[in-house]
Amino acid sequence: MFQVAIDGPAGAGKSTIAKILAEELGFIYVDTGAMYRAMALSCLRNGIDVEDKEAVVEHCKQRKVSLNYENGEQQVLLDEENVNAYIRTEEVSQATSAISIYEGVREKLLNLQQQLGQEHNVVMDGRDIGTNVLKDAQVKIYLTASVQTRAKRRYEELVKKGMECNLKEIEEDIKERDYRDMHREIAPLKQAEQAVYLDSSELAIEQVVEKIRKIIEDRKNL
Numbered sequence: 508m509f510q511v512a513i514d515g516p517a518g519a520g521k522s523t524i525a526k527i528l529a530e531e532l533g534f535i536y537v538d539t540g541a542m543y544r545a546m547a548l549s550c551l552r553n554g555i556d557v558e559d560k561e562a563v564v565e566h567c568k569q570r571k572v573s574l575n576y577e578n579g580e581q582q583v584l585l586d587e588e589n590v591n592a593y594i595r596t597e598e599v600s601q602a603t604s605a606i607s608i609y610e611g612v613r614e615k616l617l618n619l620q621q622q623l624g625q626e627h628n629v630v631m632d633g634r635d636i637g638t639n640v641l642k643d644a645q646v647k648i649y650l651t652a653s654v655q656t657r658a659k660r661r662y663e664e665l666v667k668k669g670m671e672c673n674l675k676e677i678e679e680d681i682k683e684r685d686y687r688d689m690h691r692e693i694a695p696l697k698q699a700e701q702a703v704y705l706d707s708s709e710l711a712i713e714q715v716v717e718k719i720r721k722i723i724e725d726r727k728n729l
């Protein structure tokens with residue numbers, strides 16, 4: 508199987524770019540963050556304190572997370588319910604970053620992610636794909652951008668959706684999430700040894716896609 512692993516912090520453009528590449532290549536796109544988000548949503552809905560490790564792990568162990576594709580779009584199923592529409596709120600983002608530090612939560616999703624990588628050609632994005640989930644991926648990318656750029660992108664996205672938001676607050680949330688994702692004990696966000704580092708701050712989506720497309724082509728021709 509051919510595996511493309513894309514890691515990086517929130518708002519670097521990973522999912523937009525991974526989706527375009529997966530479609531072009533005819534691979535499936537696996538958004539691993541969405542799986543963690545589904546678990547966090549379940550904790551929030553059931554009043555589980557995200558700081559309570561034992562309660563979170565126990566709760567998550569009982570849940571079933573799976574993926575489905577509708578018109579090429581990944582749908583996350585939580586105990587068979589499609590929860591795609593509920594997992595992108597700021598509240599869920601923060602809760603996700605909090606619960607993804609627990610080994611019990613990670614182990615469960617790791618198996619599912621590795622299985623997908625063994626059964627399909629994939630473009631998979633997340634925080635620990637190149638370092639942990641798909642250690643032998645043929646292509647590894649570390650995609651990042653400045654905090655200011657990422658906050659501005661998120662702000663514009665929310666404004667477009669007609670949601671009220673504050674740029675400074677978004678920036679603070681991003682910094683907090685970056686810190687937690689990069690400093691946790693298990694599978695922290697960091698650049699994999701063989702990963703190509705790309706900073707998208709000054710690049711348009713198509714320019715980033717073009718760079719990664721070239722890396723994939725070179726790798727395929729080896």
Ligand code: DC
Pocket residue numbers: 517518539540541543544600603604607632633634635636684688
């Ligand atoms: O990519 P995202 O913003 O949807 O991810 C949400 C959170 O999930 C992120 O803050 C950390 C966690 N996550 C993780 O720990 N490991 C992954 N492979 C993907 C996401």
